[in-house]
Amino acid sequence: MGYKYKPNKGMKKRFRVSATGKVKHNHCFTSHLRSSRSSKRVRHLRRASVLFEGHAKNMREFMGMKGLRPNRIARNKELAASAKAEAAA
Numbered sequence: 001m002g003y004k005y006k007p008n009k010g011m012k013k014r015f016r017v018s019a020t021g022k023v024k025h026n027h028c029f030t031s032h033l034r035s036s037r038s039s040k041r042v043r044h045l046r047r048a049s050v051l052f053e054g055h056a057k058n059m060r061e062f063m064g065m066k067g068l069r070p071n072r073i074a075r076n077k078e079l080a081a082s083a084k085a086e087a088a089a
Helices: 009-014 039-046 053-062 070-088
Strands: 015-017 023-025
Touching: 009 015, 023 053, 053 070
Parallel strands: none
Antiparallel strands: 015 023
């Protein structure tokens, strides 16, 4: 009997995967002792950021979404748009 793959539940709670496969996460340094940070810094920390692709590949594998490749998806969208533009012209 084979081993059943179990995705890391802690990763699922801390990271989100977009439709194109990008991995988004919330910033650290936002929970307490914020008075020492500038208002600009606090404002920018509120927004989620996209993880770099090298790390994102590992995170997707931990979450059981190994097949998603955002660079390939983006390239296919570009090719489809250019083909559509050529067909219209």
